[in-house]
Amino acid sequence: MREYRSLLKLAQRRNRTAQNRLFEQCWPIAWRVAYTVTGTRELAEDAAQEAIVNVFRHLNRIDASRPLEPWVRRVATNAALSVLRRQTRQPAPVPTTDVPQDVVEWTEESADEELTSAVVALPEERRVVIVLHYWLDYSVAEIAEFLELPIGTVASRLARALQQLRLGMEEQHAHSA
Amino acid sequence: MHTPLEERLRRARPRAPEPSAETTGAARSRAFEVADLAVPDPTFGGPRRLWRRVRRAPGRVLVPVLVTLLAVVVALPAVAIDQRWWFLGQHIYTPTSGPVVVTTGTSAGVPWELTAFVEESHTLCVGFTPNPPNPHGYGASTACGSPVRGLPPVPGAKEEHWVGWAASTPGDESTATLKFIYGPAAANVAAVDFVTDKGRPTTVPTVAGPPQLGVNARFYAAAVPTAVLVHALVPRDRTGRALERWDLPIAQ
Numbered sequence: 001m002r003e004y005r006s007l008l009k010l011a012q013r014r015n016r017t018a019q020n021r022l023f024e025q026c027w028p029i030a031w032r033v034a035y036t037v038t039g040t041r042e043l044a045e046d047a048a049q050e051a052i053v054n055v056f057r058h059l060n061r062i063d064a065s066r067p068l069e070p071w072v073r074r075v076a077t078n079a080a081l082s083v084l085r086r087q088t089r090q091p092a093p094v095p096t097t098d099v100p101q102d103v104v105e106w107t108e109e110s111a112d113e114e115l116t117s118a119v120v121a122l123p124e125e126r127r128v129v130i131v132l133h134y135w136l137d138y139s140v141a142e143i144a145e146f147l148e149l150p151i152g153t154v155a156s157r158l159a160r161a162l163q164q165l166r167l168g169m170e171e172q173h174a175h176s177a
Numbered sequence: 178m179h180t181p182l183e184e185r186l187r188r189a190r191p192r193a194p195e196p197s198a199e200t201t202g203a204a205r206s207r208a209f210e211v212a213d214l215a216v217p218d219p220t221f222g223g224p225r226r227l228w229r230r231v232r233r234a235p236g237r238v239l240v241p242v243l244v245t246l247l248a249v250v251v252a253l254p255a256v257a258i259d260q261r262w263w264f265l266g267q268h269i270y271t272p273t274s275g276p277v278v279v280t281t282g283t284s285a286g287v288p289w290e291l292t293a294f295v296e297e298s299h300t301l302c303v304g305f306t307p308n309p310p311n312p313h314g315y316g317a318s319t320a321c322g323s324p325v326r327g328l329p330p331v332p333g334a335k336e337e338h339w340v341g342w343a344a345s346t347p348g349d350e351s352t353a354t355l356k357f358i359y360g361p362a363a364a365n366v367a368a369v370d371f372v373t374d375k376g377r378p379t380t381v382p383t384v385a386g387p388p389q390l391g392v393n394a395r396f397y398a399a400a401v402p403t404a405v406l407v408h409a410l411v412p413r414d415r416t417g418r419a420l421e422r423w424d425l426p427i428a429q
Contacts, residue, residue, distance in 0.1 A: 011212070019212055023205055027196075030204075035193035048196065049204045050404050054354070056208040057346070082354045082402055086375060112189035119189075134186040148286075166182055 005064040012060050019056075026055050029069055030076040036135050037080035037128065039120060047083040051076035077136065077146060084128065118168050126161035129154055262292070263314030264304050270319070271297040274391040276304070280384045284400035285355050291398045293361070293390055296321055299329045301392055305345045305359050318345040326363040328394055339363045339412035339420045346403070358407055359398035361386075366420065369397050370411035375404075378411065 010018030027048070034047035054075050062068070119130055132138045132146065140158065144151045179187075196204075262276050275294030282289055292304040302321035311317055323341020324334035342360040362369065362383045370378040383395035401407060409424045 014213060016209070019209055020205075023208055027201060027204060031196045032193045036191070041194070044193070045196070045200045046404060049200070049207060050354070052204045052208045053211050054403070056212040059212050078354055079404075083404065086402065086404070112185060115185055115189040116191050119186075130186065134183065135190045162180075162182060165186075169182075 004068065008059075008062060008064045008068075012062075019059075022059075023052070023056075025068065026072045027052055029072045030055070030079075033073050033076035033136065034080045034083075037077060037131055038084060039127070039131075043083050043087060044080070047080035048076065050083065051079035054079065073136070077132070077138075081128070081146060084124065114169070114172070115165070118165050118172075121168070122161055122164060126157055126164065129157045130161045130165075133158060261310050261312075262304075263306065263310075263312055263317055264302075264319045270294070270302060270321070272302075273297055273299070274389070277387045277390050279303075279386055279390075279396045280398065281309075282398065282400075284357070289357065289398075291359055291396055293386055293392075293394070293396065295329065295390065295392060298322075298332075300331055301325075301328050301361055301394060303341070303343065303359060303361055303396065305343070305357055305398065307345075307357075316345070318343060320360065323361055325361050325394070327365075328361060328363070328392060338423050339366050340369055340397070340410055340423070342410060342425070354403055355400045356403050357398060357400055360396070362395040362397055362412060363420075364393045364395060365414050366395055366412040367415040368413045368417075370413065370419075371399065371401065371407050372409040372411060372422070373401070374406045374408060380413075 007018050007021055011022045030051040031044065031048045034051060035041070035044035038044045038047055051072070055072055062071070119127060122130065128147070129143055132143045133140065138146070140154050141151055143149075144154045147154065264270055265272070265276070272294035273296065276292045277294065279291045279293050281291070287307050288309065289305065289307045290309040292306065294302050294304075296302050300322040302319055303323075304317065304319040306314070306317040308315070320341065320343030322331045322334075323343075324331040324337045325341045326337045326339055340360055340362040342358060344356055344358050346356045358371065366383050368380050368382045370380050372378045379399070379401075381397045381399040383397045386392060386394045386396060407425065409422050411422050412420045414420060
């Protein structure tokens with residue numbers, strides 16, 4: 001903790017070596033969160049960069065007595081959600097028959113390909129609550145804060161998403177049986 | 178108590194692939210760029226640190242404290258007036274009319290206010306303040322002397338536009354993803370289009386300045402996601418006619 005405090009202090013004094021070390025600590029967190037929330041490399045690149053810029057923009061306001069990771073995760077989550085919102089406001093891309101490379105890449109990295117693919121296929125608002133709750137370990141109240149929604153709405157989206165996943169997988173098993 | 182599906186979901190947490198070296202490099206450059214621009218923290222480092230300093234060198238801490246205290250007592254009446262307006266607390270500006278609140282709003286849950294006053298040099302100043310009254314002016318900014326048609330002339334200005342502009346990034350964690358673009362507008366500007374790099378332009382209506390300001394100006398302010406770059410401003414009159422397209426020298 002003491003080492004982190006002095007690192008932060010040096011970084012705040014514009015010591016490039018310290019800033020570099022701080023970047024090395026924050027960037028993997030920002031990237032992982034951005035990728036998990038957005039689900040594609042392209043969007044994750046935008047979101048992670050936005051997050052790291054926000055972290056460094058507020059370097060002087062970081063509270064050295066608190067752990068860095070939860071704060072970076074929150075900043076990255078907000079950035080990723082903001083990128084997703086902007087994405088949904090833009091015209092929908094022309095559908096192609098190819099499976100997007102990012103989705104393939106994502107499912108290959110997962111321990112449970114079948115379930116991960118089912119999550120990826122969920123409608124965006126349901127996928128997001130699943131990802132935030134089960135993959136980033138945020139509580140329903142925290143998700144409600146991120147999404148600026150009532151807690152009840154988030155809980156209901158979560159329940160519907162779980163139901164859809166359950167039904168989808170049962171259907172798939174019935175087909176393959 | 179978790180259902181089997183929930184347990185399975187938690188175990189299915191995917192691992193992200195490595196970011197490309199190019200993305201990491203770009204992120205690093207941008208991060209250092211903003212870190213260099215960051216304003217130093219004005220706080221003194223907490224009571225413990227202050228106490229350590231007092232113990233080590235009492236004179237070095239106590240003398241400035243006493244001098245400051247004396248200055249505060251002497252200047253108390255003036256401070257009492259300036260508390261409402263952070264920009265007057267710095268004694269940089271001497272308003273000849275105003276300050277007045279032009280409009281207020283709330284973006285991403287953060288209240289803000291747009292203020293205006295005419296400065297001693299007769300130029301119009303516009304201030305943006307998040308979390309008003311915000312006596313220390315954290316995340317606030319002021320812009321004076323935008324050469325706008327019909328407003329007090331700005332000495333040395335080469336060209337006039339239908340609007341002026343300034344950008345403010347409050348820096349508050351809750352508004353980390355937002356910046357604000359605001360400014361004065363000529364009296365016949367009813368709305369301003371923000372031409373961005375993302376999607377269609379966003380139209381922001383202008384509001385009239387209060388009469389006590391003594392200047393026939395209108396004003397606008399809008400919250401913009403930090404990732405969206407505003408390339409140009411297109412002021413429009415009441416009929417919707419574009420008065421000009423002002424390509425900003427640096428996208429905001």
